[in-house]
Amino acid sequence: MTHSTTTTPGSANGSANSGGGASTTRSSATPGLLDRAKAALPRSYLLIVLVGIIVIGFIATPDFLTVRNATNVISFSAIVAVLAVGQFFVVLTGGIDLSVGSTVAISTVVSALLMQQGVPAGVAVIATLVVAALVGLLNGVLVVVLGLAPFIATLATLSIVQGASYIIQSTSLISISNTSFVQWFSDGAWLGLPNPVSIFLVVMLIAAFVAKYTTFGRRLYAIGGNREAARLSGLPVSRDLMTTYILSGLLAGLAGLLAAAQLLQGSSLIGQGYELDAIAAVVVGGASLFGGKGDPISAVIGCFVISIITNVMNLIGISSEPQLVIKGAVIIIAVFLSSAGGVARIRSALRRGPRPSRGAPPQNPAAPTSGPAATPSTT
Amino acid sequence: MSSPAPDPADSAPVPGGGGLLQVRGITKAYVGVPALKGVDLDLSAGSIHALAGQNGAGKSTLIKILSGAESPDAGSITVSGRPVTFRSPQDAQDAGIQTIHQELSLVPQLSVAENVLLGGLPTGGLRAVSWPTMRTQARQALERVGFSLDVAAPVGNLSVAEQQAVELAKAIHRNARVLLLDEPTSTLPPPDVQRLFEVLEGLAAQGVGMIYISHRMDELYRLCDTVSVLRDGTLAQSFSTQNSTAAQVVSAMVGRDLKGSLAEAALSGQRSPRIGTGARGEVILSARDLSEAGEYHGVSFDLHEGEVLGIAGLVGSGQSELASCLAGARTRTSGQTAVDGTPAALASPREAIKHGIGLLPQDRKTSGFVPDMSVAGNITLASLPMFSRFSVRDQRKENAEARRLAERLGMRITSVDQPVKTLSGGTQQKAILARWLVRSARVLICDEPTRGVDVGAKEDIYELLREFAASGGTVIVASSEIPEALMCDRVLVMASGQMVAELDHDDIDPRGAAIIERFG
Incomplete structure (x- = not known):
């Protein structure tokens, strides 16, 4: 057998080596800045998508960039944005919460029913949030104590809660006339910002702080990133999982209050399918359903990407059926770009493209010319 | 050749000279970080060629390129004198290069026969799978690797050694001319290692060329005829196993003299220091x-x-x-x-x-560290309360402590923000060790x-560990x-x-x- 043996890399291929060496020094000359830019990429792609959609909307219809429409979009998005933040924490741990849509429904029903009975708005709000948190607790017990898969557990809860809200509602729908409730969660404004907007901004910022700067947030990233490592490090995995499901329920309750105030009614039909919008928002925002990745602000941006597209399509008069198709396609593209590493894959495919194909005439493999010839395409 | 500085005439590659596999000037960089810098390698039929090197030296990258999982940035590969370009593992397999990975790639629920022929099940009339043909072919492939197993049994019921034999039979059935073996003995008990070696020697006698990766020097010297050492992405040296010692190989791997170290003692058969x-x-x-x-x-x-x-x-x-x-x-x-x-x-x-009491688990990947989390995050994972006030983390304190430990443990990292998954196995293990040092564990x-x-x-x-014990741990x-x-x-x-x-x-003798x- 032959041995290509020297103390330094093969001198026979000196030119190939120097070519490779040059390429590496060039690309590693500015690693700090480049790497930092790359680390920030997922969210910046998301922002580009968001801005792109806003530009398209602006071009497509003059009604899009009006204060009235913007307020409408943001107020409506506030509901799903709050859900997305709750969903984010569950998804961060590697779980999923399918029950949030039903929780929105039961929250509108409970709050409307209580206020119809003359219960003061404040008490109704607290009672509603307690009910929603209990739904989250149920999810937590099913997942943590009984060990059911989150998908199955929350699917069952979805059905239970939906049924319960039909039963509680008993009539067709319960209208809301409590003015202070409507003021708090829909019509009021604070420092010029409509209350729903302030509410989701506060929720998002607190969530972002919790995720990034608290020990709880760090533990969730660890649990989602490697649950066994988290357990072996002595983290309170069960307790933290329980907390995230309760949190998700609580935020779904808050979203229910926003929805009730906006629609001036309680109905078990409200919120159907919201869980899928929230999950779509979270994954468009770059989170992985395997857990351990993403952040709440990106989830909220993801939510806006979806709702602005819907809004633009509404304004230019696309009927609701093709809207669903387009929405699905946009989700696929956004997720491919943000979390599936699509950008990197497209880039490497482009880079590979111009290389000589298999059909190219065979070159003498030992000839050093093949080295430098291929090198420029990498830089 | 007899010394670390071989005769250049001996090492000059013969152009198209009957080599089974010829690798020339393979270069590969990941995001600007060079992993391989112009590596040459020659493998002739029937040869078992060891690839040694520390983690991060470029062994896995080279294997990935040869198995078609990654494309090189520059360089060429020739199989039996024919230049090849691999765009996928399928291309490499078509060219006769089969890879046996450290983690076996078998489907535990399927039978031995199905696993062996998984790439292309033999079909009969109506394109239905022909079971008798499949069993016969699987038996033949297994025979060539010296095993006779019940080909109808599910693979999941077999021992690790038997599963490995199935994996080898699978490669043989696909007409492997070159086998890439990535640490095949890491999960095998000693008697099975011996058996595997006999199988590999048998395959070599049939003309199959092998590239064998292992961290165990004794194995390289028992099995292989040549050892090529990679260091920092270049081919540092090649040795013939007949005319070199394990200590020379290890010195070439680490790039320094090992005199007096634990590794040297272990290699020369001395009693390892306590x-x-x-x-x-x-x-x-x-x-x-x-x-x-x-x-x-x-x-x-x-x-x-x-x-x-x-x-x-x-x-x-x-x-x-x-x-x-x-x-x-x-x-x-x-x-x-x-x-x-x-x-x-x-x-x-x-x-x-x-x-x-702290645990250094056996399987770092599945239970040791959080791959996407930073070095600092992994080090402080078991002692978060120490680095927080009212549940709010003190990132600066955390980073400072992580830096201190990284330095003390000699961890090769660029920053404490680096995700742990990008580190070598040894450095990852040190990060987990650091986790318990931060926690001041008494028992490790x-x-x-x-x-x-x-x-x-x-x-x-x-x-x-010695230091930990010396300080009362x-x-x-x-x-x-x-x-x-x-x-x-x-x-x-x-x-x-x-x-x-x-x-x-x-009470224990030096050889154990x-x-x-x-x-x-």
């Missing part, structure tokens, strides 16, 4: 009649403060499970444990950690602490590696889940025969 100080203080942890169904039975022992206790056994003898149980990571069926003379159930890692339970860790890092880890080392057991103050020998012997350091003969 990690422990031999101190025998108060009993810190006691175990009575520990049992876990199917894993270990009626194990009792006392762990003294400051000692290094080895629990030695062949792979699957229960030592790993026992170690995990002591760290609260596994639930036992029966038995009592006590810490400092007070009963403590050690029912969860959380409880064990409260008692100052190490389950196969150096599995998949290269020679240089291995020595670092022994050194760190207590260590349990559960291991299937005899040299590791030899470093301990006291060794409990396990066989089939039973504790069969307790040996003092001084006293331990091996008790494996039964």
Whole structure:
């Protein structure tokens, strides 16, 4: 057998080596800045998508960039944005919460029913949030104590809660006339910002702080990133999982209050399918359903990407059926770009493209010319 | 050639000279970081060529390129004189290059025959799978690797060694001319290693060329005819195994002289220096009649403060499970444990950690670290309250502590923000060790602490354990590696889940025969 043996890399291929060496020094000359830019990429792609959609909307219809429409979009998005933040924490741990849509429904029903009975708005709000948190607790017990898969557990809860809200509602729908409730969660404004907007901004910022700067947030990233490592490090995995499901329920309750105030009614039909919008928002925002990745602000941006597209399509008069198709396609593209590493894959495919194909005439493999010839395409 | 500086005439590649596999000037960089810088390699038919090098030296990258999983940035590959370009693993397999990965790629629910022929099941009429043909072909392939198995049995029921044989048969069935073997013995018990070697030698006699990766020097010298050493992405040196020593290879791997080191001692067959100080203080942890169904039975022992206790056994003898149980990571069926003379159930890692017991798990990837999390985050994972006030983390304090430990442990990192998944196996292991040093653990339970860790890092880890013991820490080392057991103050020998012997350091001969003969 032959041995290509020297103390330094093969001198026979000196030119190939120097070519490779040059390429590496060039690309590693500015690693700090480049790497930092790359680390920030997922969210910046998301922002580009968001801005792109806003530009398209602006071009497509003059009604899009009006204060009235913007307020409408943001107020409506506030509901799903709050859900997305709750969903984010569950998804961060590697779980999923399918029950949030039903929780929105039961929250509108409970709050409307209580206020119809003359219960003061404040008490109704607290009672509603307690009910929603209990739904989250149920999810937590099913997942943590009984060990059911989150998908199955929350699917069952979805059905239970939906049924319960039909039963509680008993009539067709319960209208809301409590003015202070409507003021708090829909019509009021604070420092010029409509209350729903302030509410989701506060929720998002607190969530972002919790995720990034608290020990709880760090533990969730660890649990989602490697649950066994988290357990072996002595983290309170069960307790933290329980907390995230309760949190998700609580935020779904808050979203229910926003929805009730906006629609001036309680109905078990409200919120159907919201869980899928929230999950779509979270994954468009770059989170992985395997857990351990993403952040709440990106989830909220993801939510806006979806709702602005819907809004633009509404304004230019696309009927609701093709809207669903387009929405699905946009989700696929956004997720491919943000979390599936699509950008990197497209880039490497482009880079590979111009290389000589298999059909190219065979070159003498030992000839050093093949080295430098291929090198420029990498830089 | 006889020395590290071989005759250049001997090493000059013969153009198209009958080589089975020719690799020229392979270069590959990941995001600007060079992994391979112009590597040449020649493999002739029937040769078993070892590829050695520390983690991060470029071995895996080279294997990935040869198996078609990655494309090189520059360079060429020739198989039997024909230049090839691999765009996918399929291309490489079509060219006759088959890879046996460390983690076997079999479908446990399917039968042996189905696994062997998975790439293209033989079909009969109506394109239905022809079972008789499949069984015959599978049997023939298995015969060539010297195994006769029930080809209808599900692969999941086979032993690791048998599964490996299925994997080899699969490669043979696909007309492998070149086999890439990535640490095939890392999970095999010694008798099966011998069997595997016989199989590989048989295949070599049939003209198959092999590239063999292993961290175990003794294996390279038993099996291979040539050892090529990669260091920092270049081919540092090639040796003929007949005219070189393991110490030369290791020196080439680490790029420095090893005189007087643990690795050198181990390689030259000397008694490895002791990690422990031999101190025998108060009993810190006691175990009575520990049992876990199917894993270990009626194990009792006392762990003294400051000692290094080895629990030695062949792979699957229960030592790993026992170690995990002591760290609260596994639930036992029966038995009592006590810490400092007070009963403590050690029912969860959380409880064990409260008692100052930390675990270095066997499988870093699945249970050691959080891959996407930063080095700092992984190091402080078990002691978050120390780095926070009112549950708000103090990032600066965390980073400072992580930097201090990274420096103390000699971790090769660019920053403490670097995700742990980007580090080499040894550095990852150090990060987990650092986690327990931050926590000021009193007892460190190490389950196969150096599995998949290269020679240089291995020595670092022994050194760190020695330091930990010297500063009064207590260590349990559960291991299937005899040299590791030899470093301990006291060794409990396990066989089939039973504790069969307790040996003092001084009672064990330098080769560890006293331990091996008790494996039964």
